[in-house]
Amino acid sequence: MSIDYSKYPVPRMRHHTSPNYYLPHDRQQLGDADYPPLYTSLDWSQVFADGGAPELLDIGCGMGHFLLEYAQTCPRQNILGIEVRRAPVEWIDGVIKGEKIDNAAVVWYSVVNGIPFVASDSIERIFYFFPDPWFKKRHNKRRAFTAAFLDECARVLKPDGVLYLMTDVPDVDAYQRKILDAHPRFSYVECSDEQWELPVKTDQEILSINRGFGYTRLRCEVRKS
Numbered sequence: 001m002s003i004d005y006s007k008y009p010v011p012r013m014r015h016h017t018s019p020n021y022y023l024p025h026d027r028q029q030l031g032d033a034d035y036p037p038l039y040t041s042l043d044w045s046q047v048f049a050d051g052g053a054p055e056l057l058d059i060g061c062g063m064g065h066f067l068l069e070y071a072q073t074c075p076r077q078n079i080l081g082i083e084v085r086r087a088p089v090e091w092i093d094g095v096i097k098g099e100k101i102d103n104a105a106v107v108w109y110s111v112v113n114g115i116p117f118v119a120s121d122s123i124e125r126i127f128y129f130f131p132d133p134w135f136k137k138r139h140n141k142r143r144a145f146t147a148a149f150l151d152e153c154a155r156v157l158k159p160d161g162v163l164y165l166m167t168d169v170p171d172v173d174a175y176q177r178k179i180l181d182a183h184p185r186f187s188y189v190e191c192s193d194e195q196w197e198l199p200v201k202t203d204q205e206i207l208s209i210n211r212g213f214g215y216t217r218l219r220c221e222v223r224k225s
């Protein structure tokens with residue numbers, strides 16, 4: 001089931017949003033009233049057609065092609081996209097409704113506030129693909145991948161759950177590995193094309209392939225005890 005994206009014109013949108021949104025709500029400076037909602041719980045019966053909770057998370061889902069196509073490929077699993085920019089969220093929501101992809105949903109939310117609305121031990125797979133690199137040292141604090149982020153991933157993943165990472169930025173890869181190495185609850189392996197078990201590619205992944213950029217894939221397993 002491929003989606004005819006020409007039915008869903010993409011509005012003009014920026015690569016980044018307000019710098020405040022990349023900081024946790026209690027550390028953002030401007031008291032922006034328009035900060036993404038701080039969900040502590042979500043009523044899944046209003047989110048997914050089967051009334052169940054998500055089993056898959058796509059964090060920083062961008063324009064959502066991976067989310068939408070993964071949902072179609074695995075229709076028995078609910079997948080939730082989490083995205084800090086409002087315009088892609090609205091666009092993805094339009095595609096989900098237009099195509100009636102009942103097992104996909106997306107929320108406007110900044111993951112630097114944790115994911116308290118996701119139950120512990122409930123998630124099979126977390127996808128965290130091609131995060132914004134924030135190259136400049138003074139912008140590093142906008143990176144969402146932190147020890148606290150890994151604590152949240154470890155909390156929500158099921159005992160055999162997996163966190164999948166991809167990046168085409170060597171500095172981001174080294175930064176993420178350092179945080180993973182220091183974290184007591186994750187072990188990881190780098191995957192080749194053959195070892196990568198996911199059936200769908202992300203927009204950034206396709207871009208990297210088309211432009212001949214190298215990129216790294218890590219499969220991170222959680223230790224629950």
Ligand SMILES: C[S@@+](CC[C@H](N)C(=O)[O-])C[C@H]1O[C@@H](n2cnc3c(N)ncnc32)[C@H](O)[C@@H]1O
Nearest residue numbers: 060061062083084110111129130132202203204
């Ligand atoms: C480079 S894009 C990658 C999109 C997609 N994962 C892919 O592989 O094509 C990174 C995405 O992460 C989103 N993002 C960055 N910081 C975030 C945050 N704190 N919470 C949620 N999403 C975030 C950005 O808005 C952007 O859409």
